[in-house]
Every structure is written in structure tokens, then in C-alpha cells.
Amino acid sequence: MNAQVIQMLLEGIRDTLYMTFGSVIIGYILGLPLGILLFVSNDKGLKPNKVIYRVCDFIINIIRSIPFLILLILLIPFTRLVVGQSYGSTATIVPLVICAAPYIARVVESSLNDVDTGVIEAAKSMGASNMQIIFKVLLVEARTSLMTGFTITTGLLLGYSAMSGTVGGGGLGDIAVRYGYYRWQTDIMIVTVVLLIVIFQIIQNVGTGISMKSDKRKR
Amino acid sequence: MSIIEIKNLTKKFEVEGHVITALDGVSLSIEKGDVFGIIGMSGAGKSTLVRSINYLEKPSEGVVLIDGVNLEDLSEKELRKERSRIGMIFQNFNLLEQKNVIDNVCFPLEIAGVKKKDARVRARELLRLVNLEDKEKSYPSQLSGGQKQRVAIARALSTNPQILLCDEATSALDPQTTGSILSLLREINEKFGITIVIITHQMSVVTEVCKKVAIIDSGRLVEEGEVEKIFTNPQSDAAKELISGREIRYTPLESLDTGRKIRIVFRENSAYEPVIANTILKMQAPLNILRADTRNVNGKAVGEMILGLPEGEELQNSIIDHIKEAGLTVTEVTEE
Numbered sequence: 001m002n003a004q005v006i007q008m009l010l011e012g013i014r015d016t017l018y019m020t021f022g023s024v025i026i027g028y029i030l031g032l033p034l035g036i037l038l039f040v041s042n043d044k045g046l047k048p049n050k051v052i053y054r055v056c057d058f059i060i061n062i063i064r065s066i067p068f069l070i071l072l073i074l075l076i077p078f079t080r081l082v083v084g085q086s087y088g089s090t091a092t093i094v095p096l097v098i099c100a101a102p103y104i105a106r107v108v109e110s111s112l113n114d115v116d117t118g119v120i121e122a123a124k125s126m127g128a129s130n131m132q133i134i135f136k137v138l139l140v141e142a143r144t145s146l147m148t149g150f151t152i153t154t155g156l157l158l159g160y161s162a163m164s165g166t167v168g169g170g171g172l173g174d175i176a177v178r179y180g181y182y183r184w185q186t187d188i189m190i191v192t193v194v195l196l197i198v199i200f201q202i203i204q205n206v207g208t209g210i211s212m213k214s215d216k217r218k219r
Numbered sequence: 220m221s222i223i224e225i226k227n228l229t230k231k232f233e234v235e236g237h238v239i240t241a242l243d244g245v246s247l248s249i250e251k252g253d254v255f256g257i258i259g260m261s262g263a264g265k266s267t268l269v270r271s272i273n274y275l276e277k278p279s280e281g282v283v284l285i286d287g288v289n290l291e292d293l294s295e296k297e298l299r300k301e302r303s304r305i306g307m308i309f310q311n312f313n314l315l316e317q318k319n320v321i322d323n324v325c326f327p328l329e330i331a332g333v334k335k336k337d338a339r340v341r342a343r344e345l346l347r348l349v350n351l352e353d354k355e356k357s358y359p360s361q362l363s364g365g366q367k368q369r370v371a372i373a374r375a376l377s378t379n380p381q382i383l384l385c386d387e388a389t390s391a392l393d394p395q396t397t398g399s400i401l402s403l404l405r406e407i408n409e410k411f412g413i414t415i416v417i418i419t420h421q422m423s424v425v426t427e428v429c430k431k432v433a434i435i436d437s438g439r440l441v442e443e444g445e446v447e448k449i450f451t452n453p454q455s456d457a458a459k460e461l462i463s464g465r466e467i468r469y470t471p472l473e474s475l476d477t478g479r480k481i482r483i484v485f486r487e488n489s490a491y492e493p494v495i496a497n498t499i500l501k502m503q504a505p506l507n508i509l510r511a512d513t514r515n516v517n518g519k520a521v522g523e524m525i526l527g528l529p530e531g532e533e534l535q536n537s538i539i540d541h542i543k544e545a546g547l548t549v550t551e552v553t554e555e
Contacts, residue, residue, distance in 0.1 A: 122313035125273055126327040127303035136329070140317050216358040217316045
């Protein structure tokens with residue numbers, strides 16, 4: 001393997017990490033408040049609101065039911081509008097975020113649903129406002145589960161970022177498709193796949209490690 | 220003026236199209252410094268009642284006055300402020316699992332905007348009170364049930380409340396731990412004069428610490444008064460059942476088919492005299508002791524006995540008269 005290929009693979013790793021973490025961070029900026037909104041407006045939530053819940057629920061379900069590859073193509077005009085072009089790593093972040101945000105909202109909602117209602121009631125009895133309950137009780141008590149959700153989402157987006165390589169998204173997936181599929185250079189494809197596996201393992205282990213360590217419920 | 224005044228409280232819930240009346244016209248007043256028990260079977264509405272006192276449940280009708288202030292008139296913000304003056308503890312403790320003991324105790328102060336340093340000082344003071352000063356850095360999962368409830372009590376007291384509401388606070392604990400939690404509650408009442416409202420389904424909890432008791436049955440208040448009076452001479456069916464319910468489960472009275480039965484209650488003054496033996500000697504008739512028990516009612520030993528009477532109505536009546544003369548309370552035990 002020559003220096004040029006190694007250089008290309010290093011750039012691939014950089015682009016993959018850029019797309020994965022870029023989309024997971026922006027995804028959480030959108031998805032976390034949305035998840036909280038779902039929890040709060042739910043029937044048994046802090047401030048039930050049927051209209052808000054149903055509208056969010058509906059939109060989330062629609063986006064989540066579109067396969068990512070199709071979403072990627074459907075969103076090309078929108079991506080061009082946002083970042084000025086429809087190919088490359090930055091452009092790929094747009095559909096990744098659109099795909100991730102509703103998923104994140106659901107993951108967050110389910111983490112918050114697992115918080116003991118008794119603890120929420122106790123906070124209410126102390127005179128906590130809804131905002132205080134969200135930030136000082138819910139997000140704190142659910143943090144282990146939220147971090148597990150974050151790890152799973154990151155792993156998912158790593159896979160999706162590779163998928164976007166098929167339409168010129170850049171990163172390791174792009175290299176695998178260009179060299180492995182179009183040029184029959186199996187060795188390069190295998191290397192990229194191994195690299196993806198290693199990155200995935202690191203993300204999963206670090207994420208699990210942090211969430212386990214932060215959990216104070218175990219004896 | 221009563222510190223808690225509940226007037227004609229009604230609470231209706233709508234569950235899948237059906238309206239359920241959890242509370243039906245309950246009126247109650249609790250004096251400052253009281254330890255007040257609210258007892259009832261599960262589903263009687265007592266949990267809803269205690270949640271109405273801090274407006275966690277808004278009543279459908281009726282009013283709740285705390286220190287003369289109608290909670291209905293308060294804005295959302297004022298209501299939250301009022302709640303911080305009413306502490307509450309729960310059956311499942313409801314501690315924050317991801318925070319250590321001292322942060323749990325500081326939590327209500329954090330919510331109230333008290334400086335962290337001041338909150339810590341107050342929290343340590345309270346941990347000393349509940350005997351957990353060495354557990355400051357432990358997490359709830361490392362504590363026993365009794366210790367968790369102690370932390371919950373310290374937490375509830377951190378904001379210097381006037382009132383402490385206890386919702387089945389000892390129901391998840393074993394009898395010994397229950398005893399220690401109850402004596403802690405009594406200590407808090409005596410030391411700080413905090414009014415305590417205890418919700419329970421266990422008569423033993425009421426007789427142990429409460430001065431007054433209200434009995435709730437199917438959402439209605441059926442009996443109210445001094446614990447000693449109600450224990451000695453219960454009027455309502457619910458009260459009778461709660462007082463002797465524990466035994467009924469073990470030896471159903473109906474199965475002890477021995478004719479006419481009476482329940483006698485004796486207090487300290489009558490405990491010195493061998494009343495039963497004297498009665499047997501005087502009447503020359505056997506008395507069958509079906510059940511006997513001694514209980515601690517507000518620190519006083521109170522004995523309770525169920526006696527089976529011999530045949531013959533005249534003899535039975537004179538036995539009852541004789542026991543009454545000796546200063547005991549006699550009630551007929553009727554079969555269902």
C-alpha cells in the first residue's frame with residue numbers, strides 16, 4: 001500500500017468522524033428538545049398538550065419511516081439550499097441530521113419515560129417548577145440511559161455516513177464504494193471495512209464505559 | 220385557627236369515560252402541632268386526600284386552607300412557594316438515585332435558590348438529626364429502606380416546613396424499622412412543633428404516634444377523634460374492621476362459633492385488677508378467651524380481649540354488667 005492510499009484512508013477516517021459527530025451533535029441540538037417536548041406534552045407528562053404531542057409524533061413517524069438512502073436523495077435540493085452543494089462530507093451532514101433528529105427525539109423520550117414518576121412527584125411536592133424538574137430531575141436521573149442512547153445513535157450514524165458514500169458523500173464509505181465496487185480493488189475495501197469496525201468498537205466501548213461509570217444506582 | 224382546614228372536599232377522576240369519586244365531601248381540620256393520622260383501606264381515597272393538602276391533586280369541589288390561605292387563590296408561582304413550606308415523604312422514598320445523600324437533602328434548597336454553602340450546612344444539621352451524618356457521600360442504592368426514609372425525612376425538613384405529610388411512609392418497611400421511623404417522627408413533632416399528617420392503612424402506626432385520627436372509607440370521612448377514644452370504642456364499621464382487621468385475617472371470628480361474643484378493652488387503671496378471674500369466680504361460669512392482645516396507644520398499654528360468653532341471656536348480661544362495673548369498655552362483637 002503506497003503513501004497515497006494511506007493518505008486517502010486517513011482523510012477518509014477524518015471525514016467519517018466529521019460526518020458522524022457533526023450530525024450526532026446537531027442531531028441532539030434538535031432532537032433533545034424535541035424529545036423533552038414529547039415527554040412533557042404527553043398525556044401523563046408535566047404539561048399535557050394533545051395537539052403538540054400529536055403533531056410532533058406524526059412528523060417524527062413520517063421521517064422515520066423513510067429509508068435513509070431515499071431520504072438522502074429526496075433531500076438533495078434542500079441540502080443544496082443549505083450548504084450550497086449536494087456532495088461531500090458537509091453536505092452529507094444535512095440528511096444525516098434530518099434522519100437522526102427524530103430518532104434521537106424518540107430515544108430521549110423513552111429515556112425520560114423510564115424516570116420514576118415518584119421522584120417527579122417528590123420534586124413537585126418541594127415546589128419545583130417544570131423547568132427545574134426537566135433540568136434538575138429528569139435529565140439528571142435519566143443520564144445513564146441518555147448516554148446509552150447517545151452511543152447507539154452515534155453507532156447508527158457511523159453506518160449511515162458510510163452509506164452516504166454511495167452518492168458521493170465522502171469518508172470511508174465513499175472510498176469503499178469507489179475502490180471496492182467500481183474498481184474491484186478488494187484490498188482497499190477490506191481495509192476500509194476493518195477501519196469502520198474499529199471506529200465502531202471504540203465508540204461503543206467508550207460510550208458504554210462512560211455511562212456505566214456515571215451510573216450511581218449500582219451497589 | 221387550624222393549620223390545615225379542609226372543607227367539603229370532593230375529587231372526581233375520569234378514567235376511560237367513567238367518573239370515579241375518590242373523595243366525597245370530606246371536611247377535616249388539623250390543629251398546629253398535631254400528629255394526625257388518616258387511616259383507611261387501600262383505595263379508600265386517603266392518598267388523594269393527602270395530595271390535596273399540597274395541591275398535587277386539585278380538588279373538583281371544596282377548599283383547602285393552609286394557615287387560612289385558600290390554595291385555590293394562589294398563582295402557580297405562589298403555590299410552588301407554599302409547597303416548599305409543606306414537606307412530604309413517600310412509601311417508596313422517591314430519592315434521586317443519581318445524587319448522593321447530602322445532595323438529596325440539599326435538593327429542595329437548591330430549588331428554592333439557597334446558596335450551596337448554606338444548603339450544605341443545613342443538610343449536615345439534618346443528617347445529624349436523622350442519625351446519618353456518616354452516610355453523607357453514599358448513594359441511595361447503598362442504603363437500607365429505613366436509611367432511605369431517614370434521608371427522605373431530612374430532605375423534607377430542609378426548607379423548614381410547617382407541615383410534614385407522610386404518605387404510607389412506613390408501608391415498605393419491616394416492623395422494627397417502622398418503629399424507629401415513627402419515633403423519629405414523634406421526635407420531630409416534639410422538638411420543632413411541626414404538624415405531621417400520617418396516611419396509613421396500619422392501625423398500629425396510628426396508635427403508636429398519632430394523637431388524633433380520621434377514618435376514610437370509600438372516599439368519605441366516617442369517624443374522627445382522639446386515637447384513644449376511637450381505639451377503645453369504635454363506632455363505624457370501617458374503624459372496627461381496621462382495629463381488629465389484623466386478627467380477623469388469622470382467625471376469622473365467624474369460625475369461632477361459640478355464641479355471643481364481646482370485645483373488652485382495658486387501660487392501665489384496670490390492668491391491676493384480675494377482672495376476668497374475678498368475674499369467673501363470682502358468676503361461677505366459664506369464660507372463653509378467644510383472643511387477647513396488648514397494644515401501645517400513645518405510649519400507654521391498652522389491652523384488648525375477645526371473650527366467648529356461656530349460654531343463658533341472663534347470665535351473659537350479668538357478666539357484661541360486672542365487667543362494665545370494673546371500668547372496662549365492652550362492645551358486642553357482631554357476626555357478619
